[in-house]
Structures are given as C-alpha cells and as structure tokens.
Amino acid sequence: MADIVLDDIYKRYPNGFEAVKGLSLEIADGELLVLVGPSGCGKTTALRMVAGLEDITSGDLFIGGHRVNDVLERDRDIAMVFQNYALYPHMTVAQNIAFSLKLAKAPKHEIRARVRETAELLGLENLLDRRPKQLSGGQRQRVAMGRAIIRKPRVFLMDEPLSNLDAQLRVQMRGEIEALQKRLGVTTVYVTHDQVEALTMGDRIAVLRDGVLQQVGTPADVYDNPANLFVAGFIGSPPMNLAHATVENGSVRLGETTLPAPPWLKAERVIVGVRPEDLHQARNGGPALQAQVDRVESVGASLLVHFPVDARDAKSRALAAATGGPVLEAVPLTGGEGTSAFTATFEPRSMIRAGERVSVGVDPERLHFFDPDTEQTLRP
C-alpha cells in the first residue's frame, strides 16, 4: 500500500513537444484516482511515467514516500493493465496470470494457490487452460486484471482498460473494477477519455488538457463547480449549455431573456452555463426562456428537448477543445446564425413535440458564469 505524489512533473520529447506540463497530484493510499481528458491530453504519458515506462523530464515522483524517478519499473512494485490487454499469446490463462510470480521464483504451491485465488476472484476458474485467442473480450480483460492483482502490488495503473469492450460489458466491468479496487484497497490510477467512466468510478478525478491539469476533485465537485469553460464543456453528458451574455443593472441578458444576476457578478460580458438537468418545463412564474422546440430525444427516464437561444454560442469552443479538434458550429436547426443550441431535460410524459413553443424554467442558483477571455469560472 502506498500513496503517490507527483510534484511539478514535465515530459518533454526530443522534438520539443511537451506532453505533460507541470503536473502536480497527490493520490492517497487506497484511493482510485481517474485521469480524464481528450485524446492527446497527456494522461497516458503521465501514467506511463508513474509506471516507469517513460522517463520523467523534470519534477519528482514519490511512491510510498520514496522518490522513484530513477527506480526501474520492475523495482517500483506496480502492476499495469493495458488498453489492449497485452496478454502473452502462447501462454494459457493460468500461465499468463502466474508469469510474474514465476519470475519472482515463488514456490510452486504458492503460485498454484494464488492463481486459484485470483481466478476465483475474477470468475476465471473454468478458463485457466485456455489461450487468449479462445477468450472473449471481457474474459481477456479479466485475465489482464488477474495478471495485475496476483502480485498484490502497491499500485495499480490502468490505461483505458475498458475502451475495447462493447457498451454493456463496459458498464458491467466498470462496476466490477471499482468493487475489486475497494476490496483490495490498492492505490489506483485509472486513465480514461470517457468522462462518464470518470464520474462513476473515481474517488477523485483529475481533468487534463494539453498536458496541463485543469481541476482535481470528487466527481460531484468537478461536475457542480467546474473550474473553467473546458471542464464545464467536457464533463457531463449531454454537455452543459453555454452561451455569451451581458450583465447590466443586476441582471443577465441572454439574448431576449433577462435573468437575475447574483449580486457578486461584476463582469460586463460573461459566458453563461447551465446544465440540461437544471432546465425544466416552467411551471409557475420564475425566470424562463421562451423557446421553439427544434427536436426531442427520448432517453427513457427523461426527454431531451433541444431548442435555439438567441445568444452567441460558446459551447462549440469548449467542445472543440474537449474533443481535441474543430467542431461544427452548434447552430440549432432553427434560429440560424448567432444563436446557440440548448438542451433541457423534461419529464418523459410532458408530450412535447418539435415545433411547439415552450417555456423553459431556469433556476438562477444553478447558473455558471465564465470569463469569456480567460475562460475561468467566475465565483463570488
């Protein structure tokens, strides 16, 4: 068992590219920390530096209180699960799982006992004699997990371990890995680009963008109080509605709509953000957006209502940054240029149809404000 401390870690490649810039993180003993961000954000590089598979350009890495920058990967007592599992193709499941113990020259009876124990933990008892190519994706994933946990290492590192599984299996394995990690109590760093995975699995999540740490916190904290426009746009599905607005005389003007501004808000120009679940069908008075419905999506438990708001779009920029590439301007179906596509969550039985006019209630308490220039969150 061990805590991990990353102190101002940089990764610079010979061609000058900086994959990780000044990353500082403290991961408590037994914690499951999820590193999340769009592809190319440096999360895998960061993980590989902790593993010892990449050299650290500058900064210090501590595991269990010891500086391990110059410690070989084999002496760091770390196990890693790879994205594509990297099982040894010529070995059976049992041999794959036992390989590290065999190298450590553990006694035969101990190896046998530990393999059995690990296989039971993962439900692999009946597959021990098979080879990787005879296994399904989910089973291979489990073998990869088994190979990591049999060693009882101080730290687990997982590099997108579920991204090769289909959606249903991914949800199931997500729960299994989380439960297993809690049961074993091993400090774990988990890398994913999937923000849903991050929100559901992590004790805490760390959001990275272009090698720079954006925010660390509990999933609830990051979701409710995003540190900047990027985190706001990246975390949450469907993503937060974001549009430019002006502030005058104690109210926020979002296109035609006027919403009450919090007293501390001093800026003149802001980006307003509101999560889809904080927009409902208006019932009685209160601030509301008047809208004509573009399209309606039923997602079972709720109805996603898409509508244009006549304020300049700010979502595209956040999303473009989040997905690491240009995104088509999120121009609503109706409304045209200079408007933003908003999404609201309605009751499934509200029977709203495309083309109808609705009144969308806004809870002023749940609005987020961002500086349009620095993209940082504005707070009291």
Place this chain on the structure above:
Amino acid sequence: MSSLSQTPPIVAPVPRLRRRARSAPLARYALLLLFAVIVLIPVYVLVVTSFKGVLETDASHAWSLPHLWTTEAWSQAWTQLSPNLGNSFKLVIPATVISVVLGALNGFVLSKWKFPGADIVFTLFLFGMFIPYQAVMIPLTTLLEDVHFPAGIPRLAFAHIVYGIPITALIFRNYYATIPNDLMEAARMDRAGMLRTFWSVVLPISMPAFVVAAIWQFTSIWNDFLFAVFIITDPAKWPVTVALNNTTGSLVTPYNLQMSAALLASLPTLIVYVLLGRYFMRGLMAGALKG
C-alpha cells in the same frame, strides 16, 4: 437553395457487367500447365538422364526415356559425393542454427529492446547485404588465415555466419516489428528483464521468423560454391557443391553421373522446403490483443 436544385443530379455510372466466360478457367489452367511444362522440361531431362547408362547419354537421345533403367549413375554419384555430403551437413547445420539464433537476438535488440543508435546500427547491417562475395573473397581468406582461425569446415561456417548476420537480422527485425510493444511493456511490468523477456515472451512466438530465416540460411549456405572453394583448401573437407563441380571429367563428361549427382546434391534443400514449409505458421499472435 434554388441554384442547388438546378444542378443536374449526379448519377453513379452503371457498372458494365461483363459476362464471365465459361471457358475462362480452362484457358487459365491450360496456360498454367504450359508454363509448368516449360519449367519442368530441364528437370525431366535431369531425371531421365540420371537413370541412363553412360552409353545412352548423348545429346541426340537427351529427350528419350532410358532403354535400360539403371541406378548405376546414382550409386556412383553416392560413392563419389557421400563424404562431401557429410561435410555439407557438418557445415550447414551448425552455421544455420548459430545464424538464426544471432538473427533473433539482433532483431530483438534492434526493434523491441532498442538501444540508442539502434537504427544506425541496423542501417550499417543492411550495407552488409549489398557487398558481393567476390569483393571480400581475398581479404576474407587472408584475414582468416592470418588470425589462424581453425581451418576447414569451422572457418567456412564462420564466414557464412558472419555473412548471414544482415539478412537474419532483417528477417527477425521485420517480424518483431509486427509484435505490439505493449507485450514487451507488459513483460517489463511483470518484472522481466531483457533476456527473460526475450526467452519467455518473444522466442515462443518467433517460430515463423525462425522458419523463414532457417530456410534462407540453409539453402544459401548449402548452395554456396565460391566461399567454399576459396576458404577450404583441403579437398577432403569440401562441401558437396565443390565436389559436384569436380564430377566434370577432363575429356568426357559423364552426363548420367552429373545429373544424378546434381539431384543428390539438391535433395537436402528440397527436403528442408517440404518439411519446414508446413510450419509457416499464421495467426500465432491471434488473441494477444483485441481484434
């Protein structure tokens, strides 16, 4: 929108359906058969002549079957060549084994366990492939003589092993390039060192490269004439290729003996192809990774 609706619709060209002729396979087979016959005619002459008596072997009867089938030439060839066949095996087997092992090690450190400058070293290796035997023959012979390298078969084997380094390194490096790096990293995380990774993870899945490299080295060393005739001075140590060349008589050429000797000398390489060819394994990597 209006301008858009006026543009003529884009029509996908209708693919011309060609009627598949019934006779096509027949024509194809006829053509293939023709080529096969052209290639096999010399082999036919080789085989029939080897079973003729010496009186029948003149050019005017080259095409006809022997009147009298006899293995006289074969037994004569065997008597004459069997010591040299033995020499060839003593040369080729160790040289091939050492070459492919070296090739596997070289390929591994040039692709999967890279050291700084590995690519430059590999490029230099490749130069070795483009230097013709003739260019190094004399300096090589003199050098081996000067350093008193054990003469005879060991000396020739050594020359072939050194000359095999570029091609075997190339074969293994290219094969290892297809093995995902994650597998090496997984082994590193399982605390395997370089030699352990090579031995336990890489070697067991290297069979296809071993087969290719072994066939290559076996046939090229077996068939070599030039190095052998230069490096080995003692006729008793000559491999079969040199001995075969010496079956040519000074006045009369006994064709039947030559043909059977030639067949005899080429049998081992044929057998290697037939035996090892079956072990060209595919899909050994299946299941290691997703997909």
